[in-house]
Amino acid sequence: MTKDVIALTPKMPDTAALLVALAAGGTGLDATAVADGAVIQLLGAGGRPLVSVEAPVLVQVPGEVERLLGTSARTPLWWTETRASTAVPEAADLAGGVAGRLAEVLGGTVWPPGAGRITEVPVDSGAAAAPAPVGALPTVDVVTESTAVVLADRPVVPLTAWLSDVLRTTAGFGAALHIVTPAHCRLSLPLRAALTGAPNRWVVQDPDCGYYDGLSGAVLSWQDGTFAPVRDAAGRTRAAAAFTRADAGAVAGETRLTVSFRTEHPADEETLLGRSVEAAWRALTGRAPAGWGTAEPVNLPWSPRQLTGLARGRAPEPTLLTVVGPDALAVVRVSRTADGVEEDVTLTLGRGPADPLPPAALQDLAGTLVAEHGLVSMLASVGPGPRDLAVVPRFAAAPLPVSFTLGGAGVARATLTHARRPPLALRPAAVGPGHRPGLHYPLGDGTDPAAWDTLSTLLAHLRTTA
Incomplete structure (x- = not known):
């Protein structure tokens, strides 16, 4: 049970x-x-x-x-x-x-x-x-000097308010959070984002392979109070066979469109956060987001005004939010900077085999974000993954870039003449206001791995980062 x-x-x-x-x-x-x-x-x-x-x-x-x-x-x-x-x-x-x-x-x-x-x-x-020891984390299954271990068994392991607290507490102590699940479990995208980077891990228990890292595939074992990669005499790790097996529940042709962008706003009373997320949602789905929250399950109906109030009350500390809707989910990080307020958004949309790639909608979105929402940069990519947006403990090919947009401030720094003439066989489109345009660069259709080389060359030419 x-x-x-x-x-x-x-x-x-x-x-x-x-x-x-x-x-x-x-x-x-x-x-x-x-x-x-x-x-x-x-x-x-x-x-x-x-x-x-x-x-x-x-x-x-x-x-x-x-x-x-x-x-x-x-x-x-x-x-x-x-x-x-x-x-x-x-x-x-x-x-x-x-x-x-x-x-x-x-x-x-x-x-x-x-x-x-x-x-x-x-x-x-x-x-x-x-x-229980004084100050122990409530219902954490194992605690050592270096690691807190949580055992979970549910269809999708979410970033609940309790798990967020555990993650913050362990980070405050400089410790790791290891979430151990059976092989049939999946992670939500917000939890996947929260576990990115050492020392935190998703540990998958497989009856044939033992323990392995659900994100990298490395075979793990319990060593000195933590899960760590098993290494051979040369110090190399190996991938578990279960990680490279085909996902029995996968639907052929399902992919994900991921749109990652950053916007900058002045830190004043007139700033309303969440509007850039809503603009992207409407451009790519035809509707507004359904809800938002600081943990899962997402519990609040969509409201940029309430979202802004929460982020303002937490400033200068950053605020991590989850936004949801049918076949789409966004992870949003709101941060206070010396120049104002930044929104870092990763919007992921599930796509079926018959869903076309929307290059025109991406260019229109780029224009809207440049003109109305202070876009810094935007990268769109397509990769494999289930349409329900859960993360499976299996190897998946990296997503491939589709387009890149540089906001008006970045174009001005690079100069319009220089930015519109990269050493590549592509023609960027000017988007946004004519007096301070951004540039939208098409990179491919999401099927050619060479698009990564194209993006690397473009960023080196612009001397900026996505």
Whole structure:
């Protein structure tokens, strides 16, 4: 049984409902609040945390439950996660009982189906007698001097508010976060972005290959309190056979269009963030985003004004956001700089085998971003991947560049004459206002690997970076 159990309810879990749910496993357990009251824990006799119940989240964005859990549900609804300690065998049944009773009281359902059995769970394990260390991270499965290990088993492992807190805490200590999953699990794009770069890892457990890195494929083993690559006598690593196997669930011809761009804005009261994301969304999908949030599930209906208010309240600290809609997802980082405010956006769109590449829409978008949103640069690329935008632990070819756009300020620095004459067989198009245009460079149709060489030559000519 999975260690995570989620109650999906049409009504908000109030104090009375939570008390009834916490008593589902019997009355012999203590409860305490941690993380400034955002998490309630059921404790064993010796103070060992058995089950953690996170603060309920009101999900108002259609499609989020299906994207993350693979089951359809009407929104709005309340999403309440319970997570069982893997150190106590009985804890998984206890978590299921808590979520099941909460769903029963509020007329909801439990994920995974069948996990919400309501029965008194006697906790006899000796592990229950060991209290958690002072300051321990709630429900982290293994903690060493260098690494926090989280075990997860769900269709898509998302960047939840709890996991974001774990990631920030481990980074503050200079430690690594290793997420260990079975081979059938996938990651959400926001979690994939958060795990980019050492020392964090996605560790995949395969029955035939042991452990391997789900992003690089390197065979791993537990060494000195952390997962590290297995090296031969020459210091080389090797890729796991499971990483290079074809994905049995892949649909032929599915690809992803990724549009990464940076915009700059003045840091004043008139600045409204999120408008560049919405412009890109409308240009490439024909509609506005459905919702946004700081964690998954994304819970807030789309609102640039509310997004701006949150980022302004967090300044000068950066804000990482997730924006969602049908077949599209964006990761947005808002940062305060000496010159104003920057938005770094990576918008990814799932494409079916029959979906055409939209070069005209990309050029139109480039013009809009240059003219209205302070575009610095934009790179569009196409690569393989499932249309639902989840990340699978398999090798995938690198995406191939389709176009590059340099904003008006960059063109002015390079000079228009120089920027429009790269040593390449391509003709850039001027986009945006005539007095301060940007330049849009077509690089290919997403099928020729030589497009990377073209892009490298172009950037060297412009003396700028994407």
